[in-house]
Amino acid sequence: MTSDLSDSLWHDTSGETVDAPELIGDVQADLVVIGGGYTGLSAALHAAMDGASVCLVEAEEFGAGGSGRNVGLANAGLWLPPEDIDARMGKAAGARLSDVLSGAPDMVYGLIDTFDIACEPVRNGTMHCAHAPRGMKDLENRHRQLADRGAPVQLLSRDEAVARVGSEQVHGALFDPRAGTIHPLAYAKGLARAAIKAGARLHEATPALTVDKSGKDWHVTTPRGRVIARHMILATNGYTKPVKGLKAPRIVPVHYFQAATDPLSDADLERILPGKEGCWDTALVMSSWRLDQAGRLIIGGMGELGHIADSAHRNWLDRKLARMFPAIAGTPLRQLWFGRIAMTAEYLPKILALDPTGLVSFGYSGRGICPGTIFGERMARALLSGDFAGLPTDPVTDHSLPFAGLRQAYYETGATMTHLVKDRI
Template sequence: MAPITKSDITLSHWHQTCREEVRASALDGTVTADLVVIGGGYTGLSAALHCAKAGLEVRLVEAGTFGGGGSGRNVGLVNAGLWLPPEEISARIGAAAGAKLSSALAGAPDLVFDLIEEFSIQCEPVRSGTLHCAHAPSGMRDLENRHRQLTAIGAPVALLSPNEAKARVGSEEVHGAIHDPRAGTIQPLGYAKGLARAAMERGAHLHENSPATAIERSGGKWIVTTPSGQITAQQMIIATNAYALPIKGLPTPATVPVHFFQAATEPLSGEQLDQILPGREGCWDTAMVMSSWRLDQAGRLILGGMGSLDHPGSFVHRSWVKRKLAKMFPALAGVTLSQCWHGRIAMTGEYLPKIMSPGEGALIAFGYSGRGIGPGTLFGKAMADALITGDTSSLPRTPQEHHTLPMAGMKQVYYETGATLTHLIKDRF
């Protein structure tokens, strides 16, 4: 197999294939607004869009470009829930809170695909569902348990036998699957930029290359300072998640940074596409060190796994992805992997997203733990609605005033070391 191109890991395949174009100037000068949003990913852009639709004067500042963080580098799976199954969510935050969160997230794909349709967002939407695949026969027990829990709360999921899963994936290396028809795949950067365009079309003022450097509360209002401007607003939403930068006057919520990398093939042949994911579902597996695979609109297979590509041992991940591709899909053993990139995930201690309130009229959301598209869009809208109405009871999670996560740095090292060691020995013939 030809070597993987050592491309710029800060840019993903999605940057090369994005069809949405949106540009915004940096904030310049002193302005006022009803709401200021910090962060131009799914959460912040969704919040800005929904507030603008409600007629509020909105200003959003993004340190780089829209979708420049995890929103432009992820797998592009639009899921109807979290990594944790419903009973585990309830065990961690209580039955009522867990049921509320699971119910809200069940509708997240509807929200995403409705916005795509409403604003004609060019992001390759395919709503064929997702397949959560058993990586080994033992993984089927996990899927059976998840299927039981999901059907108990009304999720329309189907448990596929090993033979059914093999046919849907086109690989002998899966041993069963859960199919969730509510879910689907998108071009993740195109979706983020499309949200930005939609928000601007509805009257929101968005600014790129405008990092928030300081926040203060004065005279009952929030004042956000950037290198070349300042915004004074009644209300504030902070949505920087895994790519938060230090802001004077606001402690950054602690999360565990975990990385996920991906590699893209060249477009597959028609014959190969007849065999591999003919239904165009997006997939991930039950392995402790998870991997994912999906097709894009041009027929490229995109394979990913946990791990970072910015350290000396990252050659282990690059070597593994070639072995994994050849083992899962032997017909692709000679296919060139044209690009490799990674993104950062913000994980909380309980693997659940959180909302904090740093003061009156302000909310922060973070910690999607690898499920940013649906939950991010949903949390952005929910925070916008809560600030518009003054009622936080409808938020998917009750806001907290304080949040701690001891030894976050140590946990980051633990996850990356585990992923590197796993990829060092895994999938060898």
């Protein structure tokens, strides 16, 4: 399960709105997109800017899935370091993916600037923080690999990290100046607004009910309409709903929850993340923290709410806040929400080719903002041009993920057990 989008801070504070009524009647287009998150909206925007006719359908509202629930860290690259990517994909393919994603923050912040998207963009970098002294070994390894490939990353000492985070609980950090933070839901809605202005037809509250290929065209049927298009992109990632005639690729759903304080005082903001970098840590059960534009501290960790482990996760949040930032211990956490991350067995994003005219993307494994944006753009242009050489990763024609349910249970059990005992003072 996931929380309702309206539970989140992002829903209440989005500076972007968009009007996209339900699809009624038949539409013909060059490209039909199913899913109104970063990938689908970027595909629609770039296809429309290239002069194609586009129709996008979203079952709920834009950003209703992971795009409206995540931490809002716009990072370069993936969770895996480059050498691990190469080992899984092969050196040439891995280097290509890493190279494409290294420039993805430039695309995200460029779109924000070009279309004046009101999503609280702060490009002051992100910090991957060592949760314990042993975490520095991982960060040193990542720093070496990234620096060897020309990334402008910096390894921060414990004292430097403590000063920049404002917490004695970090033991060093890997700083990436290419990255930053955004308001994730506002970014999605801003992409939708830009796509509509570019000429794309976008429709909320319009679930795809059936998909079939008739001759050369895709037919996507919705409750009150239909889209007929030569090309199709399915971009629903971890929030795919059942669609007759279309088998969704399997993923491992991993949940992540967050909570936000009221805006902190000026004195607290002088000590806590004074540079407004976004942070996450090296712990196996990861946690994150960042500020929003109003000065709220947003803190989160792995786990699903709304079931038997709910209290373990909620109680851990209060303990984590007190341990990380003792000066604001006991500060009420006003909002609490969670969402779903789509993982693959390899922790790598994938593109599945249904045929030469239909592509599916999925499996960003917790790095949806920048990869989703660039995957959407590259897939749309590949389909419309017929040239797939520019795709970040080669499409596959088959995908399986054995024991997905057991993998999901493993992650949730690990998060629950950790949060039952961790950060007790």
